Amino acid sequence: MSFDFESGPSYALVPPVEYPSDCSAVVAAVDSVPTVAPPVEAVAARHYANIVLPGDFPDPTIAKIGDTYWASATSAEWGPVFPLFKSDNLVDWELVSHVFPGQLPEWCDANFWAPEIFYEGGKTFVYYTARQKNGPLCVAVASADQPEGPYTDHGPLVGQRLGSIDGFPVRDEHGDLYLVWKEDGNSKSKPTPIWAQRINEKRLALVGKKVELFRNTEKWEGCLVEGSAIVRHQGYFYMFYAGNGCCGKCCNYATGVARAQSLLGPWEKCPQNPILDKNKTWKCPGHGTVAEYEGRWFLLHHAYYTDSHEFVGRQGILSEFTWNAEGWPEFEGKSPQAAPLRNLNVLDVTDHFTSRQLAATWQWPVGEQPVVGVSDGQLLLTANAAGLGAMVAQRTFAATYKAVACLDVASLEPGTLAGLGAIGDHANTLVLMAGDQSLQLWHVKGGVRQCLTKVDLPANDCPKLWLRLEVWGGQRYRFSYSFEGVLWQAMPTESFAINGTYLPPWDRGIRVALLAKGPASSTVAFNQFSLRNKR
Known part of the structure; x- marks a missing residue:
């Protein structure tokens, strides 16, 4: 991570290489704007199994706007709220701004979780979770004329009694825009339905009736399913989703996938679920968004690095997947491929x-x-x-x-x-x-x-x-x-x-x-x- 006080820090991770032991060329005084790694041409072909958002960046989202990828992540109880990163290759990320850099929206005061970036009609929308003052968790929306902001908040779209979180916008097979979200039933020892409801043409309010897509029914999902991210591929909608306990020392999070020919279902869960689970290096991988780059498919998701676990938090990592003969996504080894950094001095x-x-x-x-x-x-x-x-x-x-x-x-x-x-x-x-x-x-x-x-x-x-x-x-x-x-x-x-x-x-x-x-x-x-x- 390097600092440029005009534009913010850059997160740049490239193929594992060794750096000078004194790290003076890597992390110098901020006066000189240090670099993080050798120029791309000085290293081998870029490696797409990386920690791309090191540090505490849970629930990462990614969207392509023009030729640029934009990403954000959960802020939880730390401001400024919802960082905005940009990249042209999914690996090297620059922190540009925040959705709410200072004053918070008037209606909410905590639990700033799971932003999702959505670009359409020349505007950028961020659908996010926050807790209403003296009320439930809600899914809300903010918009901007440019992806870096400034953003105008439009308040909550849905806030059920048990809480509504993890909103994801997607157009159905007819072109109608829907919000998909999770009802937070696990907070009261109840099931966790995944709902869908149409969004109006201004993309700022829900209309019509909500429809349940599916809920936690499989043993590996435990007490919840959440963190929906939907992509369309060869006639199907594929929903990547997370199940079980997300966080802390005893987490057992993993990632599954379901598919449907119609957004409103019926949905079929993959018989190989979970398709992304822990290994010796990474624990509890889940809650990510799909991106395609040069014909390759990736999930930007979070996971705990086993050597630091809850003390550092859930870090943003990039895992590549392919489509198998049955049309399901597959991750190599059913686990994250990112390697740990050899030299932590770069951070x-x-x-x-x-x-x-x-x-x-x-x-x-x-x-x-x-x-x-x-x-x-x-x-x-x-x-x-x-x-x-x-x-x-x-x-x-x-x-x-x-x-x-x-x-x-x-x-x-x-x-x-x-x-x-x-x-x-x-x-x-x-x-x-x-x-x-x-x-x-x-x-x-x-x-x-x-x-x-x-x-x-x-x-x-x-x-x-x-x-x-x-x-x-x-x-x-x-x-x-x-x-x-x-x-x-x-x-x-x-x-x-x-x-x-x-x-x-x-x-x-x-x-x-x-x-x-x-x-x-x-x-x-x-x-x-x-x-x-x-x-």
């Missing part, structure tokens, strides 16, 4: 805050967009008194990594704390906070905050303070500090490292965050941030 992050604006890869909790400035090589983060304070965060890419931040501690006002932390969600974090001549290590579990240890800092002797977080296997966490960034002192704890296995939410990976807690009149300055991935 390292370095930010010296020398650009005119915050890099597009920084995130924040949904509905809590912080006041942030970038000036003279500093990130200026306005404090917030609530909870953990204001925060900006980066995705993680491995279960073992080191993060370092340099804090302008001399400018901290009394009553203001600033620091570095590992964030699962608001209720589950580990953070090291500096301020009022002390360092405090906070353990937050289930919303209960405990100060594990506190260290006094010398008064007026350290204008800058380096904070370091080291993580091993996503489970052990150790915090240290330094006055010059060379000699480190570990925060004293009862054991060498803190057990952080409780941190990941059921559906998200860990983020590393910079935080500022205090009155809104206070501004915290960070001089640099780095994230280094390890095996």
